[in-house]
Amino acid sequence: MKLSTLLWAFLLFNIVALGGSFLPWYALGIVAFFLGLFLFKKNYHAFFIPLVFCASLWMAYAFYFDYRANVSIAGIISALFNDTGKLPIYVITGLVIGLFGGIAGLSGNYLSKFMVDLIYKGIIKI
Amino acid sequence: MTKNLILFLITFSIGTGLLLFLNGNLSIKSNPLPPLGKFLNPWHGVWQNAERKLPEELAGASTDSVSSVLIDERLVAHIFANNINDALYLQGYMEARDRLFQMEMIARGASGRVAEVLGERGLELDRAALRKGMCLAGDRAVENWARQEKVMVRLNSYLKGVNDYIAQLKPKDYPIEYKLLDFEPSSFKVRDIASIYLYMCDVLSGKTTDILQTNALNALGGELYNELFSKDFTGDIPVITTPVKVISKLSQTNADSSVVLVSPINMKELYSSPDGIGSNNWAVTKSKSATGKPILASDPHLRLNLPSIWYELQISATDFSAYGVSFPGIPGILIGFNEDVAWAETNGSIDVADLIKIQWKDGQREEYLYDGKYMEVEKLVTEIKIKGTKSIFDTTHLTMYGPIKYYSKDLKNDLAVQWVALDGTTPFDVTVFADIMQSKNIQDLDAKLRVYSSPAQNILTADNLGNIGLRVMGNIPARGVNDGVFVEEGSGSKNLWNRYIPFEDMPHQTNPASDFLSSANQKSIDATYPYFLGGNFETYRNLRINRLLNEGYKFSSKDFKAFQRDNHSVKAENVVPLILKYSEGKYNAYDELLENWDFTYDADEKAAVIFDKIYENIRTLTYDELTNNATYETAMPNKRRLEMLMSQPKHPIFDLKSTEFVEDLGDIVNLAIKEVLDEEAGKPMKTYGASRSVDIPHILRIPSFSVNNLSLGGNEDCLNAQRPDWGPSWRMIVELGDQPQAWGVYPGGQSGNPASKHYKDFISTWSQKDYFKINFLHSAEDMMNEESKLYRVTP
Numbered sequence: 001m002k003l004s005t006l007l008w009a010f011l012l013f014n015i016v017a018l019g020g021s022f023l024p025w026y027a028l029g030i031v032a033f034f035l036g037l038f039l040f041k042k043n044y045h046a047f048f049i050p051l052v053f054c055a056s057l058w059m060a061y062a063f064y065f066d067y068r069a070n071v072s073i074a075g076i077i078s079a080l081f082n083d084t085g086k087l088p089i090y091v092i093t094g095l096v097i098g099l100f101g102g103i104a105g106l107s108g109n110y111l112s113k114f115m116v117d118l119i120y121k122g123i124i125k126i
Numbered sequence: 127m128t129k130n131l132i133l134f135l136i137t138f139s140i141g142t143g144l145l146l147f148l149n150g151n152l153s154i155k156s157n158p159l160p161p162l163g164k165f166l167n168p169w170h171g172v173w174q175n176a177e178r179k180l181p182e183e184l185a186g187a188s189t190d191s192v193s194s195v196l197i198d199e200r201l202v203a204h205i206f207a208n209n210i211n212d213a214l215y216l217q218g219y220m221e222a223r224d225r226l227f228q229m230e231m232i233a234r235g236a237s238g239r240v241a242e243v244l245g246e247r248g249l250e251l252d253r254a255a256l257r258k259g260m261c262l263a264g265d266r267a268v269e270n271w272a273r274q275e276k277v278m279v280r281l282n283s284y285l286k287g288v289n290d291y292i293a294q295l296k297p298k299d300y301p302i303e304y305k306l307l308d309f310e311p312s313s314f315k316v317r318d319i320a321s322i323y324l325y326m327c328d329v330l331s332g333k334t335t336d337i338l339q340t341n342a343l344n345a346l347g348g349e350l351y352n353e354l355f356s357k358d359f360t361g362d363i364p365v366i367t368t369p370v371k372v373i374s375k376l377s378q379t380n381a382d383s384s385v386v387l388v389s390p391i392n393m394k395e396l397y398s399s400p401d402g403i404g405s406n407n408w409a410v411t412k413s414k415s416a417t418g419k420p421i422l423a424s425d426p427h428l429r430l431n432l433p434s435i436w437y438e439l440q441i442s443a444t445d446f447s448a449y450g451v452s453f454p455g456i457p458g459i460l461i462g463f464n465e466d467v468a469w470a471e472t473n474g475s476i477d478v479a480d481l482i483k484i485q486w487k488d489g490q491r492e493e494y495l496y497d498g499k500y501m502e503v504e505k506l507v508t509e510i511k512i513k514g515t516k517s518i519f520d521t522t523h524l525t526m527y528g529p530i531k532y533y534s535k536d537l538k539n540d541l542a543v544q545w546v547a548l549d550g551t552t553p554f555d556v557t558v559f560a561d562i563m564q565s566k567n568i569q570d571l572d573a574k575l576r577v578y579s580s581p582a583q584n585i586l587t588a589d590n591l592g593n594i595g596l597r598v599m600g601n602i603p604a605r606g607v608n609d610g611v612f613v614e615e616g617s618g619s620k621n622l623w624n625r626y627i628p629f630e631d632m633p634h635q636t637n638p639a640s641d642f643l644s645s646a647n648q649k650s651i652d653a654t655y656p657y658f659l660g661g662n663f664e665t666y667r668n669l670r671i672n673r674l675l676n677e678g679y680k681f682s683s684k685d686f687k688a689f690q691r692d693n694h695s696v697k698a699e700n701v702v703p704l705i706l707k708y709s710e711g712k713y714n715a716y717d718e719l720l721e722n723w724d725f726t727y728d729a730d731e732k733a734a735v736i737f738d739k740i741y742e743n744i745r746t747l748t749y750d751e752l753t754n755n756a757t758y759e760t761a762m763p764n765k766r767r768l769e770m771l772m773s774q775p776k777h778p779i780f781d782l783k784s785t786e787f788v789e790d791l792g793d794i795v796n797l798a799i800k801e802v803l804d805e806e807a808g809k810p811m812k813t814y815g816a817s818r819s820v821d822i823p824h825i826l827r828i829p830s831f832s833v834n835n836l837s838l839g840g841n842e843d844c845l846n847a848q849r850p851d852w853g854p855s856w857r858m859i860v861e862l863g864d865q866p867q868a869w870g871v872y873p874g875g876q877s878g879n880p881a882s883k884h885y886k887d888f889i890s891t892w893s894q895k896d897y898f899k900i901n902f903l904h905s906a907e908d909m910m911n912e913e914s915k916l917y918r919v920t921p
Contacts, residue, residue: 025171117130
């Protein structure tokens with residue numbers, strides 16, 4: 001994979017994350033879907049890159065908001081989930097969006113391949 | 127090609143499913159999780175509930191004239207406005223800011239709307255609200271206030287404050303609980319205030335024991351019932367100790383009106399709260415005060431919850447400045463003080479709710495017998511919305527007395543409830559505490575109480591002029607002896623209340639010769655009072671506080687703090703010697719423990735645990751006529767009655783019905799001790815604090831938002847009437863003077879946000895039985911420091 005592809009993905013995910021206050025929670029997943037559709041060539045790239053980027057972004061922002069707090073909100077959330085500890089709470093936060101982003105990216109990538117098949121077989125003409 | 131299409135469709139479906147699940151659109155039964163996508167989203171979800179520094183402005187707030195709010199280091203709001211309506215507006219705004227979810231859930235709970243947000247888990251609560259008549263009473267209260275302009279102006283000012291706060295909220299700002307349950311805050315209406323008011327009425331005056339009393343009467347027969355359930359006890363001291371000059375005589379109709387149902391009822395009394403509650407208040411005149419001015423102590427006991435039931439604040443306008451606690455959702459300060467007066471309430475514990483048996487014409491619940499005629503029952507159909515499933519429609523059958531509270535399978539024991547809170551016609555003012563907080567002296571305050579309705583309370587007052595006063599306030603039906611104690615027949619109009627005790631005739635007293643006044647949920651007044659006041663009254667704490675106040679001479683706030691912490695039990699003091707007399711030293715370990723006990727329920731005390739167990743066994747064995755009644759649940763005589771019976775060791779009540787012998791008190795005591803010995807054999811002896819820990823649960827019973835297993839002393843028969851789930855809810859002591867000095871504490875914190883450092887920051891001080899010195903400010907600029915924040919609110 002080209003470094004520029006990774007940089008594009010990184011840039012796009014970050015732009016959307018910066019607009020997190022105005023966008024719905026699943027916005028990163030929509031970005032992942034389109035990246036899978038237009039940018040990534042391989043399935044595992046389309047799944048793992050959005051998974052890692054989305055998860056990292058949510059975890060980083062969650063950590064930032066928790067860091068600024070008077071009382072650790074991660075501790076409060078952890079207590080809600082049977083005192084799993086703060087780290088698992090960050091991981092769960094990341095996994096929620098990471099899995100959704102990964103699946104969305106993969107789905108976009110399969111759609112891309114299906115479209116290529118249609119073009120190759122002449123069903124869609126460009 | 128097909129393979130890629132199939133894989134696309136599969137992954138797209140999984141992605142869509144995941145999106146819907148994480149967004150909360152797919153409801154899975156018994157899934158306790160919130161919609162995780164929304165909930166864990168760092169920009170909108172729970173991470174945004176992390177508490178940071180106070181905001182720079184009170185967003186969305188605007189008053190008619192420039193006002194100020196200072197938030198101090200304990201998050202107490204000090205409101206300084208130029209008129210009462212601006213002050214109430216800011217009270218509404220600040221209460222919504224700190225307690226929005228609590229206010230909404232109490233309003234929902236009292237109006238049958240909990241299932242709408244909790245799903246089927248809330249259904250029983252909603253049904254209970256309907257059965258108890260709270261929904262109907264709420265509607266009637268709104269109609270009542272709508273006819274009073276002054277009330278509506280104040281309510282609308284308060285509501286505007288609440289709603290201006292709600293309107294500026296973004297989803298990220300919603301309290302955690304809204305995000306957990308995935309719903310949005312509703313704007314507040316007058317109907318919500320009515321619901322919160324009704325919640326208060328229900329907790330403090332909605333209880334009925336009529337079924338239990340009826341069954342006890344049936345089990346014991348009239349003579350024994352009257353002896354065991356008499357409310358006269360040797361040395362008892364009522365709330366009001368001087369006779370009241372009654373202006374309006376009790377009419378003959380009231381004097382002997384009750385028509386009692388004589389057959390037992392096989393139903394459980396529902397929705398009960400404990401007897402006696404545990405509240406205390408007292409005040410001394412300048413003669414008994416070390417400061418030369420009256421000192422007042424307030425210690426209401428209520429069910430412990432987080433967020434706490436009280437919200438601490440100062441409300442000032444041009445001509446008054448008051449400090450104390452409000453009940454979020456009700457305008458004004460319920461317990462507090464201003465520069466001239468201090469006031470505090472305890473529950474009157476007076477019976478203001480009756481159960482009436484309805485006689486249906488046939489098996490249809492269409493018409494019921496009333497005064498020789500069949501009257502059509504009014505049917506009120508209410509939709510109960512249930513989250514995640516279809517609504518259900520519940521029918522309330524409304525009779526002349528009130529709604530049917532208990533439905534029986536065969537329709538023969540359908541019981542309607544007649545409750546003062548259901549009265550929508552007598553005008554009353556829910557904003558009365560906004561008037562009280564502006565009082566200039568106790569007479570001025572007393573005059574404002576005429577429009578107070580419910581729940582019946584003992585209001586204690588003290589002023590800077592040196593006066594102290596105590597009044598039973600609230601609407602209480604004018605009744606004859608034992609009227610309303612038992613389930614009554616509803617086929618005639620005799621059991622329909624026709625008037626309340628006039629304000630002038632209500633028990634009240636000022637500046638007694640003893641130089642002190644006190645109340646502790648005991649009976650209001652002695653038997654010379656011409657109106658019958660039934661109820662479940664406390665009988666030990668009043669003895670203790672009267673003894674302490676009689677013994678002392680010049681009291682200071684320090685003494686009063688010690689009284690509020692007092693774990694001494696008069697019950698134990700009186701009963702332990704009798705137990706020791708009959709145990710005759712046969713039970714070494716227990717005898718020694720009890721002999722050396724100073725009758726205090728301290729957390730590290732072991733004798734208190736053993737005494738409680740022995741006492742409960744004696745009580746159960748003595749009243750085997752009632753406790754062994756497997757068919758019907760019955761009321762139990764007051765605890766003090768047992769102590770009095772113990773002075774008659776050969777009383778037939780001590781004979782066990784299940785044996786062929788004739789037992790006396792000595793046999794019962796020995797049997798009770800042996801049972802405890804058997805039960806405790808081989809177990810390590812626990813301390814009192816360990817055997818009865820105290821929990822302060824979150825309003826939704828979320829364990830991680832609760833504080834559990836506190837090891838505290840205290841007992842329902844002590845002034846520190848701590849129970850596992852009830853306890854001192856606002857301890858306040860006020861030394862009146864040119865500049866009042868006051869101390870206060872409640873179990874919780876100002877913020878309703880579990881992620882705030884102010885959510886439970888008072889609990890450690892409270893559980894150590896300590897206090898905060900109250901910052902009673904002259905102006906908002908009085909206490910500017912690093913931890914406080916001043917806001918200006920402009921038009």
